[in-house]
Amino acid sequence: MRRESPMPVSCWCSSMSGEAGGGYRSATISVLVDNEAGVLARVIGLFSGRGYNIDSLTVAPVEDGGQRSRINIVTSGTQMVIEQIKAQLDRLVPVHRIADLTQLGPHIAREMALIKIVAPAGDKRAEALRLADAFRARVVDATTESFVFEMTGSTDKLDAFVALMRPLGLAEVSRTGVAAMARGPRAI
Amino acid sequence: MSTHPTPPETPSASAPGAEILLRALKDQGVEVVFGYPGGAVLPIYDAIFRQNAIRHILVRHEQAAVHAAEGYARSTGRVGVVLVTSGPGATNAVTGLVDALMDSIPVVCLTGQVPTHLIGNDAFQEADTTGITRPATKHNYLVKRGEDLARVVHEAFYVARSGRPGPVVVDLPKDILIGAAPYTPPPTAPHRSYRPQTEPNADAIARAVALLKGAKRPVIYTGGGVINAGTEASEALRSFVRRTGFPCTSTLMGLGAYPASDPQFLGMLGMHGTYEANLAMHGCDVMLNVGARFDDRVTGKLAAFSPGSRKIHVDIDPSSINKNVPVDVAIVGDAGRTLLALLRAWDADAAEPDRAALAEWWRQIDAWRGKDALRYTQPQTKGAVIKPQYAIQRLYQLTREAGRETFISTEVGQHQMWAAQFFKFEQPNRWMTSGGLGTMGYGLPAAMGVQIAHPDALVIDIAGEASILMNIQEMATLAQYRLPVKVFILNNRYMGMVRQWQELLHGGRYSESYSAALPDFVKLAESFHATGLHARSVDELDGVIRAMLEAPGPVIADIAVDEKENCFPMIPSGAPHNEMILGPEHEADAAGIADAGLVLV
Numbered sequence: 139m140r141r142e143s144p145m146p147v148s149c150w151c152s153s154m155s156g157e158a159g160g161g162y163r164s165a166t167i168s169v170l171v172d173n174e175a176g177v178l179a180r181v182i183g184l185f186s187g188r189g190y191n192i193d194s195l196t197v198a199p200v201e202d203g204g205q206r207s208r209i210n211i212v213t214s215g216t217q218m219v220i221e222q223i224k225a226q227l228d229r230l231v232p233v234h235r236i237a238d239l240t241q242l243g244p245h246i247a248r249e250m251a252l253i254k255i256v257a258p259a260g261d262k263r264a265e266a267l268r269l270a271d272a273f274r275a276r277v278v279d280a281t282t283e284s285f286v287f288e289m290t291g292s293t294d295k296l297d298a299f300v301a302l303m304r305p306l307g308l309a310e311v312s313r314t315g316v317a318a319m320a321r322g323p324r325a326i
Numbered sequence: 327m328s329t330h331p332t333p334p335e336t337p338s339a340s341a342p343g344a345e346i347l348l349r350a351l352k353d354q355g356v357e358v359v360f361g362y363p364g365g366a367v368l369p370i371y372d373a374i375f376r377q378n379a380i381r382h383i384l385v386r387h388e389q390a391a392v393h394a395a396e397g398y399a400r401s402t403g404r405v406g407v408v409l410v411t412s413g414p415g416a417t418n419a420v421t422g423l424v425d426a427l428m429d430s431i432p433v434v435c436l437t438g439q440v441p442t443h444l445i446g447n448d449a450f451q452e453a454d455t456t457g458i459t460r461p462a463t464k465h466n467y468l469v470k471r472g473e474d475l476a477r478v479v480h481e482a483f484y485v486a487r488s489g490r491p492g493p494v495v496v497d498l499p500k501d502i503l504i505g506a507a508p509y510t511p512p513p514t515a516p517h518r519s520y521r522p523q524t525e526p527n528a529d530a531i532a533r534a535v536a537l538l539k540g541a542k543r544p545v546i547y548t549g550g551g552v553i554n555a556g557t558e559a560s561e562a563l564r565s566f567v568r569r570t571g572f573p574c575t576s577t578l579m580g581l582g583a584y585p586a587s588d589p590q591f592l593g594m595l596g597m598h599g600t601y602e603a604n605l606a607m608h609g610c611d612v613m614l615n616v617g618a619r620f621d622d623r624v625t626g627k628l629a630a631f632s633p634g635s636r637k638i639h640v641d642i643d644p645s646s647i648n649k650n651v652p653v654d655v656a657i658v659g660d661a662g663r664t665l666l667a668l669l670r671a672w673d674a675d676a677a678e679p680d681r682a683a684l685a686e687w688w689r690q691i692d693a694w695r696g697k698d699a700l701r702y703t704q705p706q707t708k709g710a711v712i713k714p715q716y717a718i719q720r721l722y723q724l725t726r727e728a729g730r731e732t733f734i735s736t737e738v739g740q741h742q743m744w745a746a747q748f749f750k751f752e753q754p755n756r757w758m759t760s761g762g763l764g765t766m767g768y769g770l771p772a773a774m775g776v777q778i779a780h781p782d783a784l785v786i787d788i789a790g791e792a793s794i795l796m797n798i799q800e801m802a803t804l805a806q807y808r809l810p811v812k813v814f815i816l817n818n819r820y821m822g823m824v825r826q827w828q829e830l831l832h833g834g835r836y837s838e839s840y841s842a843a844l845p846d847f848v849k850l851a852e853s854f855h856a857t858g859l860h861a862r863s864v865d866e867l868d869g870v871i872r873a874m875l876e877a878p879g880p881v882i883a884d885i886a887v888d889e890k891e892n893c894f895p896m897i898p899s900g901a902p903h904n905e906m907i908l909g910p911e912h913e914a915d916a917a918g919i920a921d922a923g924l925v926l927v
Contacts, residue, residue: 172519175468176456187461218648225645231465231485231520 164193164214166239166247166318167224168326172232173199173207180230181209190223191215194249194293196315206234208326210318212247212293237326239318247318251296252278253287257307266306273299284309343475343503344369347436350479352379353512356407358398358778359383359436360391364411365451366438369503383778383807386799388415390771392422392493393797396431397758397775401733403556405486406775408435413451416458416497421765423462423493428762429579430554432491434482435463441501442470455497464492469499472507480512489522490643491554522642526659526667534614534638534655535671541612542683543690544572547595547624550579550761551617551641551661553754559583559662560754563616566669571684573691575603577618579761582751592691593700596624597897598743601699601906602691604895607632608903609690616640617661620650621762622926630902640664699895699908700747710864714741714816714887717867718748718788721814724871730784732756733776737769737793740822740893745788767796770813774800777809784812784875791817791884792841801854804880812874813882815847818889826892830907851882860884899926 171177178197185192194212199205213223220238227236239245253275257263259282270277270287273295279286289299293316300311319326341349347370351359360383363371374382385391388410395406410419416437426433437459440449456468465485467478475498482494538544546567552559560583567574567590574584575592584591593600595607607613613635618624620639625631628650637653639646640661647656657664704716718741725732734749735758736742742759751757758776760768769787777785787794794815804811816822824839848858857877861870867885874883896907 175470176460176466179457180460183461218652222645222649225647225649229489229522229643229645234519 162214162216163220164212164240165220165223166245166316167211167213167227168237168239168318169209169211169227170200170234170236170326171207171209171230172234173204174232177207177232178209180232181211181227184226184230185211185213185223188222188226190219194315196317210316212316235326237320239320242320242324244321245318246321247292247316248290249293249296249314249316250288250290251300251311251313253289253300253303253308254310255285255287255303255307256283256309257285258283262306266303269299269302269306275299340506340508342369342373343472343498343505343507344373346472346476346507346509347479347498347503348373348377348380349509350476351407354480354483355404356380359407359409360385360394360398360775361409362386362388362391362411362415364413364415364438366412366440366500367409367415367436367498367503369500370409370436370438370498382409383774384803385771385774386802387797388418389422389767390774390797390800390803392419392426392433392435393765393768393771394775394778395433395435396422396426396429396768397735397772398779399431399433399775400553400758400772401755401776402779403755405432405434405483408433410435410437411451412438412440412455413453415451416453416455416495420459420462421763423459423495425760425763425765425768426493427462427464429760430491430550431493432486433493434479434486435493435495437495437497438503439468439497439499442499443501445499455495459495462493463495464490466495466497468497469502472502472505475502475507476510477513480510481517483512484517485520488520489524490551490641490646523644523658524642524660524663526640526657526664528667530655530657531664531667531671534657534668535675536677537612537636537638537655538570538572538614538668538672539675539677539679541572542680543606543609543611543687544570544614544684545592545606545610545612546570546572546574546614546616547577547607547618548574548580548583548616549577549618552580552583553617555617555642555661555663557754559617559660559665562662562665562669566665566672569669569672570679572614573606573688575599575606577621577624577761578746578759580618581746581757582754585752586750587752592695594746596621597626597899598747598893598895599897600747601697601895601908602694604897604903604906605694606691610635613637614640615653616665617642619646622650625650626897627900627902630904632903697908699906701909702891704864706864708863708865712861712864712867712885712887714744714818714891715748716864717814717816717885717887718744720867721786721788721871722749724868724875725784725786728784728875731780731782732784732786733758733773733780735759735769735772735776735785735787737787737789737796738764738766739790739793739824740818740826740891741788741790741793741816743823743893744816749788766793770794770797770800770811773811773813774803774809777811778807785810786812786814789813789815790822791815791819791844791847792821795845798850801851801856801880801882805855809880810878811880812877813880814874815882815884816887817844817847817884818887818891819844820889822891823893829892830896830898847882847884851880854880856880856882858882858884860886862886
């Protein structure tokens with residue numbers, strides 16, 4: 139579901155000739171839903187059925203008793219498409235509230251990643267550890283020939299760290315997708 | 327049934343799930359269920375057998391059950407109810423569900439399911455019904471616990487009829503239907519999450535009225551939302567249009583909300599709409615859209631759609647607004663309440679509309695009207711071939727003479743467009759057609775549902791010879807329940823709309839569009855205990871229509887019409903409103919649009 143590289147703005151706009159829609163943008167949208175069977179399928183089916191992008195998606199129960207779940211979706215499109223996405227999400231029966239965090243103002247968006255490096259003793263192993271320290275990644279597993287780093291941060295930071303690890307023996311990456319909320323006192 | 331009858335005042339009284347289900351249906355005011363039995367729903371059929379409050383209509387195919395429920399719902403404004411079994415029962419219903427979804431028709435479809443302990447085991451007649459119908463419905467439910475049953479059924483009715491109406495599936499595993507379940511009455515508290523906005527925003531109303539008061543070339547464009555909002559909405563529309571003096575056009579789904587005979591009505595707009603309606607849409611400076619969705623059949627080429635207008639869009643579904651066409655004023659609300667709010671604000675606003683500009687606009691519209699874009703020529707010589715338009719026009723005139731309350735359904739294709747153009751509707755809820763999905767086979771079962779709801783009315787399915795064969799088995803249902811539905815077939819021996827597109831866009835290569843090996847519709851009618859009639863030439867037409875209208879039971883009237891007649895006017899796919907093909911003399915124009923239009927539908 140992760141797009142490899144964002145489509146250039148110019149390319150998208152030319153393909154939208156004649157349609158009003160404004161520039162292409164990314165949006166982080168949080169959705170509070172009833173934690174019932176099929177609710178995630180409903181949301182995903184809405185995106186695939188209508189041809190919207192999903193760059194990242196996370197879901198977990200967030201209220202006592204597991205009654206409600208929060209879905210965080212990172213998507214992208216023209217302003218018109220993003221407004222459509224929000225309106226379409228909002229009319230799903232189990233959806234309580236939605237918030238376009240990107241539009242509402244400053245927000246925090248974090249991902250967690252587990253990153254495995256396979257590197258026997260040597261320069262690469264030492265370099266991986268040094269970089270991990272600089273990026274505040276924690277070593278959560280180690281053998282004489284491997285490490286697993288745990289790292290939390292913005293998507294960009296994780297992307298940067300993974301790219302640095304690639305020549306140092308990167309073997310495996312597992313990422314959670316984005317959890318996000320608005321800064322300040324505002325709640326969804 | 328329990329040997330110890332439970333007192334009805336006890337809300338939590340427990341009974342087998344199937345009985346709780348019927349009790350919930352009764353409390354929702356359900357009088358009729360369209361269905362077909364099967365293994366998984368046998369407990370419900372057993373409960374139906376032992377009561378008289380709810381009538382079950384046995385259809386001959388589950389798709390027809392949904393269309394019948396749609397016809398029932400569309401002609402009464404109530405929720406239509408369907409009952410089908412698991413597996414193939416549910417999958418056969420899917421076309422009807424999508425049809426109801428596209429046209430915003432309130433339907434609750436109860437589907438049987440294998441017992442909960444077998445779900446996921448590929449059991450006999452098991453299908454992932456909630457998975458299959460998720461994109462085919464407004465919402466769906468799988469009832470996994472008896473204690474949820476009554477609540478879910480009540481909620482299904484609420485969801486189906488609230489906001490923008492639509493189909494809702496309730497999947498019922500057999501063990502839930504057999505096991506004991508408590509009863510809970512319909513809730514009085516608001517729904518926890520689904521609460522559509524029905525009252526329009528006052529600021530938006532004020533901005534809309536300011537735009538409308540300043541309009542020099544206004545047009546009011548209405549859709550199925552006005553019908554769905556009830557007869558009060560149609561009344562409000564009539565008041566508003568007359569108060570403003572503005573021209574009014576309608577989508578296919580909205581016909582009847584504004585009376586077709588009224589001079590302020592421009593006829594239907596869109597691909598096969600009138601010249602005056604489409605050019606008014608193209609040339610207007612202020613457009614008021616009430617309960618329509620800027621569908622591609624209506625807008626044509628989006629980039630060239632009504633380029634000079636400020637647009638106001640009233641819709642109960644916020645996702646319909648700014649979906650295809652960006653608008654200047656968005657009003658989320660019920661069509662009827664919004665029209666009343668507009669009317670009040672119009673009267674309260676002291677500004678005078680520009681009467682001189684409006685008079686000039688009407689002169690322009692009358693000039694367009696003068697083109698008489700629906701004209702055709704019917705030779706009246708003995709033995710002359712019947713023009714399909716003439717057949718509909720005579721059907722309309724003779725039904726008016728008959729003076730009975732008349733409901734029309736259609737199948738899908740050329741005959742549907744001719745019916746929309748030539749049958750004039752003065753009242754809402756009289757016109758049943760498959761607009762969004764374009765489902766061939768819709769008309770006969772829909773007419774069946776209408777006739778069940780209106781047993782004394784005249785119900786006519788205007789059909790094509792190809793479409794009618796898609797649900798012809800329902801003739802048996804008509805016979806069983808003595809439903810006097812009239813099937814009026816415009817038989818041109820082609821899938822006419824396919825043939826028309828092949829002529830205009832595919833070089834006249836009529837690939838697979840000829841209706842070969844047709845049945846003898848007269849004998850077919852007779853074999854289903856109905857009356858069969860046929861007209862071969864123009865001199866036979868009136869006699870056949872009269873005989874059809876006078877027959878007490880169901881009739882199939884097979885009307886042989888001109889095989890080559892095309893449906894005009896036509897805006898080819900991908901063309902703007904001001905590039906209409908008006909008639910055969912303009913067909914050559916279509917060639918230039920073919921390349922862009924070929925990829926569209």
